[in-house]
Amino acid sequence: MGLTSDSVGLHACKAMLPDRRPGDLVVALLGNPNTGKSTVFNALTGKNQHTGNWAGKTVTSACGIAMHGGRRFILVDLPGTYSLSAKSPEEEVARDFLASGQADCTIVVADATCLERNLNLVLQAAQLCPRTAVCLNLMDEARRRGFRIDFSKLQQMLGLPVVPCAAREGAGLSELLSTVLTILQHPPQPVPVPLPASAHDPSLSPQRRAEIQTAATILRAEEIACTVVRTKETVATNRDRKIDRLLTSRAAGIPVMLALLAGVLFLTILGANYPSAALSRLFSALTPFFSSGLAALHAPVWLHSLLLDGVWEVLSTVVSVMLPPMAIFFPLFTLLEDAGYLPRVAFNLDHAFCRVHACGKQALTMRKRPDRVQNPSHCHAGKSPRKTDRPFRIESSWR
Amino acid sequence: MNTGFPSLAELAPGCIAEVRQLHLSGAIRQRLLDLGLIEGTRIQCIHRSPAGDPTAYLIRGAVIALRGSDSRRIEVI
Numbered sequence: 466m467g468l469t470s471d472s473v474g475l476h477a478c479k480a481m482l483p484d485r486r487p488g489d490l491v492v493a494l495l496g497n498p499n500t501g502k503s504t505v506f507n508a509l510t511g512k513n514q515h516t517g518n519w520a521g522k523t524v525t526s527a528c529g530i531a532m533h534g535g536r537r538f539i540l541v542d543l544p545g546t547y548s549l550s551a552k553s554p555e556e557e558v559a560r561d562f563l564a565s566g567q568a569d570c571t572i573v574v575a576d577a578t579c580l581e582r583n584l585n586l587v588l589q590a591a592q593l594c595p596r597t598a599v600c601l602n603l604m605d606e607a608r609r610r611g612f613r614i615d616f617s618k619l620q621q622m623l624g625l626p627v628v629p630c631a632a633r634e635g636a637g638l639s640e641l642l643s644t645v646l647t648i649l650q651h652p653p654q655p656v657p658v659p660l661p662a663s664a665h666d667p668s669l670s671p672q673r674r675a676e677i678q679t680a681a682t683i684l685r686a687e688e689i690a691c692t693v694v695r696t697k698e699t700v701a702t703n704r705d706r707k708i709d710r711l712l713t714s715r716a717a718g719i720p721v722m723l724a725l726l727a728g729v730l731f732l733t734i735l736g737a738n739y740p741s742a743a744l745s746r747l748f749s750a751l752t753p754f755f756s757s758g759l760a761a762l763h764a765p766v767w768l769h770s771l772l773l774d775g776v777w778e779v780l781s782t783v784v785s786v787m788l789p790p791m792a793i794f795f796p797l798f799t800l801l802e803d804a805g806y807l808p809r810v811a812f813n814l815d816h817a818f819c820r821v822h823a824c825g826k827q828a829l830t831m832r833k834r835p836d837r838v839q840n841p842s843h844c845h846a847g848k849s850p851r852k853t854d855r856p857f858r859i860e861s862s863w864r
Numbered sequence: 865m866n867t868g869f870p871s872l873a874e875l876a877p878g879c880i881a882e883v884r885q886l887h888l889s890g891a892i893r894q895r896l897l898d899l900g901l902i903e904g905t906r907i908q909c910i911h912r913s914p915a916g917d918p919t920a921y922l923i924r925g926a927v928i929a930l931r932g933s934d935s936r937r938i939e940v941i
Binding site for chain 2: 547548550552553579580581582585676679680683684686687690709710713714715718719812813815816817819825
């Protein structure tokens, strides 16, 4: 068991695409984690998607179909990554897929509230796949926090088309697909990242060369972001910082966390009692009907017993006991997650989790999304040292 | 803890420093470089977690949490 180099190959990428017909366009969706890439993907593909795993890896994949302008698009949702430097399974999958040339076009979903960090991936993707469009997502959030972005200057400095979107509201998505059609006709010319003279020194080790490349990309991203983004400290940003200080402070951090989680549990258990009782009554009321129905069909005793005392009894018990708590707990937990609270939980608990050879992010494993997949090898206590080799980022905003 | 050089771990909340060198190797080094922690980057300590570790830092507009075991090996000035 373990990853081998031939468990990952072009055939793995090919196996993943659904039935591709002539005239279809394959579009790779790339982006940092938490930029709303999944929202864009879901909004474009609706129910026409299927998820699975990239062969040989523990990274989830998703493929979907979108129709626009009479053309059929196959969207491939690549894992969320910060770069394509191929040091983690997600980065390898993304890089391999882009390098394989299977995608006719790439869309990089960038967070408008954190442009400098996102531009790193945009610049790397443009080098690998010149037919790239930038989807500047979370524009509603950017406006709320007082960001102003000069789109035409950004397009000019990148050499790529930029489409502002607010995927949560569905804004900008059809423009995005139209832009994809345009760049297939007229491929853009991405402005290359200027490299320092030292990068061309033939005596450099590949690792050193890669680091110089990374540094040059970061500096270019900084230059573009400084030119293009105008921001002011708004009331919203200050309020976010104050909330963070409260939620992760020495005095209040843990008590608030325990109180919130206890509150969720209390609401679940208390709230579930009423619908559970009601469902139980409903199922009991229906039982005589089934019983008389089976009797009317002259069903033998063993069948009557199997269906009524067996199947129906178990089904009604499980549904009335399990369904209400789940129907209450998961929406409550989703509220916490969508509010951005869970990374603060990871931040508070990381120290304790590290003491047992785990990682603070594993407090979040209750709800997994493709962009936040945990490599299971990280969960084995005391095994590889890689489990703590990643810093994790806190969402810098509350939604 | 005396690491022989001024490290990020010693930066107090609210203070700003400039990255000089990363005394790290492997995947964590590449990950930090990709997050923007190159030489000359200004980094601000935001606050520490209730247990003292990890600590939140502002790096190029994003709040990133770093553990002491990593921040102790980042040389700053």
